[in-house]
Amino acid sequence: MTIRPTSAHTTTELSAPIISVRGVHKTYAGGFQALRNIDLEIRRGEIFALLGPNGAGKTTLIGIICGIVNPSSGTVVAAGHDIRKDYRAARAAIGLVPQELHTDAFESVWATVRFSRGLFGKAPNPDYLERILRALSLWDKRDAKIMSLSGGMKRRLLIAKALSHEPEILFLDEPSAGVDVELRHDMWRLVRELREQGTTIILTTHYIEEAEDMADRIGVINKGELVVVEDKTALMRKLGKKELALTLRQPLTALPAELNAWPLNLSADGQTLVYTFDSQTEETGIAELLRALNQHGIDFKDLRSSESSLEDIFVSLVQQAKGVKP
Ligand SMILES: Nc1ncnc2c1ncn2[C@@H]1O[C@H](COP(=O)(O)OP(=O)(O)OP(=O)(O)O)[C@@H](O)[C@H]1O
Numbered sequence: 001m002t003i004r005p006t007s008a009h010t011t012t013e014l015s016a017p018i019i020s021v022r023g024v025h026k027t028y029a030g031g032f033q034a035l036r037n038i039d040l041e042i043r044r045g046e047i048f049a050l051l052g053p054n055g056a057g058k059t060t061l062i063g064i065i066c067g068i069v070n071p072s073s074g075t076v077v078a079a080g081h082d083i084r085k086d087y088r089a090a091r092a093a094i095g096l097v098p099q100e101l102h103t104d105a106f107e108s109v110w111a112t113v114r115f116s117r118g119l120f121g122k123a124p125n126p127d128y129l130e131r132i133l134r135a136l137s138l139w140d141k142r143d144a145k146i147m148s149l150s151g152g153m154k155r156r157l158l159i160a161k162a163l164s165h166e167p168e169i170l171f172l173d174e175p176s177a178g179v180d181v182e183l184r185h186d187m188w189r190l191v192r193e194l195r196e197q198g199t200t201i202i203l204t205t206h207y208i209e210e211a212e213d214m215a216d217r218i219g220v221i222n223k224g225e226l227v228v229v230e231d232k233t234a235l236m237r238k239l240g241k242k243e244l245a246l247t248l249r250q251p252l253t254a255l256p257a258e259l260n261a262w263p264l265n266l267s268a269d270g271q272t273l274v275y276t277f278d279s280q281t282e283e284t285g286i287a288e289l290l291r292a293l294n295q296h297g298i299d300f301k302d303l304r305s306s307e308s309s310l311e312d313i314f315v316s317l318v319q320q321a322k323g324v325k326p
Pocket of ligand 1: 029030034055056057060061
């Protein structure tokens, strides 16, 4: 499926960031400081996932990049245009899928996407709109009124609307919230296809496994500050921990004092011993640990290792920022 015609970019265009956020602060009218000194560059053609707990400032940041919310200070350049000085040109390069649909419930699906395209001054292109509606399984519903659509269909309509003017950049704010598993997978397939065709995608999500699955880079925002921006694989390698769980042959009531120096955790039932080690180091210490256990007559019948998920890393980053020891 080809949704968006691929356009030719020069090498300089390809290497320059498609979005550049510099020194952005936001204090809302009531005095609440929602964003502090945000610097962020989004690379052309990447999928960037913005993660953060509720109220961290994700929607505010997206609103500022899309020119909907005014920053208190700082600048945003999108597709080469300053979002405040050159709003129309910058906004035309952006498609925004908001969390909720605000459209006339009596309009049809087709009229809605055609109107959205027209808003950006684009010439009508029924073939293109048909491709989007087909890709989102909405073609059969093109004449249906919005109020007759299911929640999942309304979500897809939001995406169709955002894509109607062929934007280079697509923002998805919590696209999967309240969407069933099958539809979620369809949406992610579409997102991947759009990326393959050159669209840059920025998404916020509470489904961290989706970010783990989809994103090229991850940004974590907490209490208005960008705590980390990193390639996903590098982040998982750098901050990931590994665990080795040993199922003991005989349950223990406590660990021998000589083993206290090891980073070991005994489960409440005394059956499992968990050893945590840094996945970055060459020396895992496992061989030495197993010798030490043997010396103390601790035998095990099974052994499993696991790596921390992006979710573990996310929780520990947010806790660190709160000053809580992970
Ligand atoms: N118009 C506003 N006036 C005052 N405070 C606001 C306004 N909009 C957002 N805030 C506050 O700014 C903070 C960040 O909100 P924002 O919606 O950006 O967070 P979020 O990370 O998107 O949260 P969620 O994951 O819950 O959607 C919150 O504390 C919120 O209450």
